[in-house]
Amino acid sequence: MKEKCILIVNQDIxxxxxMKHVLTDHNLDFKIAQHFSTVEEVLEKxxxxxxxxxxxxxxxxxxxxxxxxNKKLPNVPILVTSHMDHTSIKxxxxxxxxxxxxxxxLKLSTLKTTxxxxxxx
Amino acid sequence: MVLEQLLYTVAIGLLLxxxxxxxxxxxxxxxxxxxxxxxxxxxxxxxxKLSAEYMKNIALTEQTHFEKKQTIxxxxxxxxxxxxxxxxLIRVQDAFDSENQEMIVQLCEENGISSAIDRKISKRxxxxxxxxxxxxxxxxxxxNLPHIKRLTSHKNILVRREAQIGLVCFWGWKSLKMLPxxxxxxxxxxxxxxxxxLVDYFPEPDLTYMEKALKTKNPYxxxxxxxxxxxxxxxxxxxxxxxxIQHPNSNVxxxxxxxxxxxxxxxxxxxxxxxxxxxxxLENQQLKVxxxxxxxxxxxxxxxxxxxx
Numbered sequence: 403m404k405e406k407c408i409l410i411v412n413q414d415i416x417x418x419x420x421m422k423h424v425l426t427d428h429n430l431d432f433k434i435a436q437h438f439s440t441v442e443e444v445l446e447k448x449x450x451x452x453x454x455x456x457x458x459x460x461x462x463x464x465x466x467x468x469x470x471x472n473k474k475l476p477n478v479p480i481l482v483t484s485h486m487d488h489t490s491i492k493x494x495x496x497x498x499x500x501x502x503x504x505x506x507x508l509k510l511s512t513l514k515t516t517x518x519x520x521x522x523x
Numbered sequence: 524m525v526l527e528q529l530l531y532t533v534a535i536g537l538l539l540x541x542x543x544x545x546x547x548x549x550x551x552x553x554x555x556x557x558x559x560x561x562x563x564x565x566x567x568x569x570x571x572k573l574s575a576e577y578m579k580n581i582a583l584t585e586q587t588h589f590e591k592k593q594t595i596x597x598x599x600x601x602x603x604x605x606x607x608x609x610x611x612l613i614r615v616q617d618a619f620d621s622e623n624q625e626m627i628v629q630l631c632e633e634n635g636i637s638s639a640i641d642r643k644i645s646k647r648x649x650x651x652x653x654x655x656x657x658x659x660x661x662x663x664x665x666x667n668l669p670h671i672k673r674l675t676s677h678k679n680i681l682v683r684r685e686a687q688i689g690l691v692c693f694w695g696w697k698s699l700k701m702l703p704x705x706x707x708x709x710x711x712x713x714x715x716x717x718x719x720x721l722v723d724y725f726p727e728p729d730l731t732y733m734e735k736a737l738k739t740k741n742p743y744x745x746x747x748x749x750x751x752x753x754x755x756x757x758x759x760x761x762x763x764x765x766x767x768i769q770h771p772n773s774n775v776x777x778x779x780x781x782x783x784x785x786x787x788x789x790x791x792x793x794x795x796x797x798x799x800x801x802x803x804x805l806e807n808q809q810l811k812v813x814x815x816x817x818x819x820x821x822x823x824x825x826x827x828x829x830x831x832x
Contacts (some may be wrong), residue, residue: 416566416611417618424581431536442672485617507620511581 405430406521407448411455421454424510425517438462441481445474452520454513457484468498470500479520483508526746545724547554568597569611572630580622590691597634605639606654612636613661624663630674631662633638646671652728656685670695676706684713691720699736715745718754728755737763740774753782765796768812773805780811786818804818 406429412418414435422432433448435441438461444450453475459467471480480500484491487505495503502516569596599605609631616627631637636658644657644667656674659667671693674686687709690698709717724747736748745767752760767779788796793816803809 414614414618416570416615419566419570420574420615420619423570424577483618485684506618507616508618509620510577514581 405429405431406451407433408517409433409435409441409444409453409455411435411453411459413437413456413458414462418457421510421513422473422484425514436460438467450475450478452479452481452517453463454481454483454517457482457486457491465494465498469494481513481516481520552653561604564595565597565599565604565608565611567706568595569608569615571595575628576623576630577619577621580626599635599639601640605636608634609636609640609658609662613658613680616662628663628665631664636662637664640664640667649682651678653679653681653685656682656689660685660689665693675701680707683707684716687713688716688720691717692724695701695721695725696732699732699748702736702741702747703739705739705744705792706739709747714743714747714750718751721751722754728757730757730759733757733760738744742770742775745770746778749779749782753785758786761788761792765792768796769799769802776805776808780815784815784818787822793819 408425408430410418410421410432412421412434415434415436418434418436422434426432433450435444438459441459443492449451453471455471457464467484468480471478481502481504482495485506485508488514492503503521504513504516526612567587599608602782612627612630615825621627625739628637631640638656640658640662643651644659646652646655652674655667656671658664659671668689671689673687674682675690677683677686687698687701687705690701733748733751739745739748749760749764751765752764761783764779764783768783770775770776796812797816800809803812
């Protein structure tokens, strides 16, 4: 099976690294970005199959950031995680084209299953 | 000659000042570097530890075997490091749900965070005390509850605020029984924090404790209770809110009227309020209540003979 690359974007390195460790699989490669400039760098150099990102990121406003991801990677699934579990926020994000909104705190087992569904379904 | 000596003295003074500045800058760089390395090590320790714990949880639900040994070790004796480690655990707990509810508590006990919080909570200084209460409820360290219970009427505002929130987090609606015993005012901000904690963690109201709390004579507690009644849409307590319009404290009476505006009163209740109109003695109160009754009457659709709309 071809190796897939996942980009985890989170300002908190501990949270991002735990996600990476728990989701690690033999045919998955992970990249971590804590800042918008790192996201840009990774996307320039690497092909990405899926993005797991926090709603808020250093270096760019949320709306601009999500629009940027959708324009740059139109067919790549984006999983947005956030503590702001409000219907209006979910709807606004979906309007921007994002695939899935996942409220925090999240179950890592559920995230693992969601990831598999997106990558190999 | 004297001028030359003076110039030398000034030059040496300036040089010494510069050397002093360099030493300070150098010390600051070394300290920052050291702190960065220590924090990176603490991060690495918790990433390894917590990842292993979460993977263990997933392995349990997926019926697979999992075992991973910890390779990084740290010492958390310094209070700055303990604070940093506690913050990591709070952030991780906010981000991930775990099947093992006790996981974070166990980690706190294993790494000396619990005992450090225990020591802090018993200190006389208000700041570490308040901080320890905050950490206790954020990390679910229920063992500190006996200390927290005693601090809800502490003379320091920050300590008693955190203790009250702590009690709400641990006890939920049961914490309302503290209201009749509170000695100090509860600010509007604190009332909002209490209500929001109940909404987030205990959305199902437990009216047993509400009944007990209604015995309070503290005007701030009454304000909190009537705001809670509005937030949870507790229509059964409309008569209690109506009673509070006559409260001698103008803030309570005003809050009661404001809260009442968010409910639809029936005809009988409106008549009761009208009958009490002459008893309202506070400035503009009669006018406000009359306006309120008029607006409510406009909103009443059709009235059944028993007074229920």
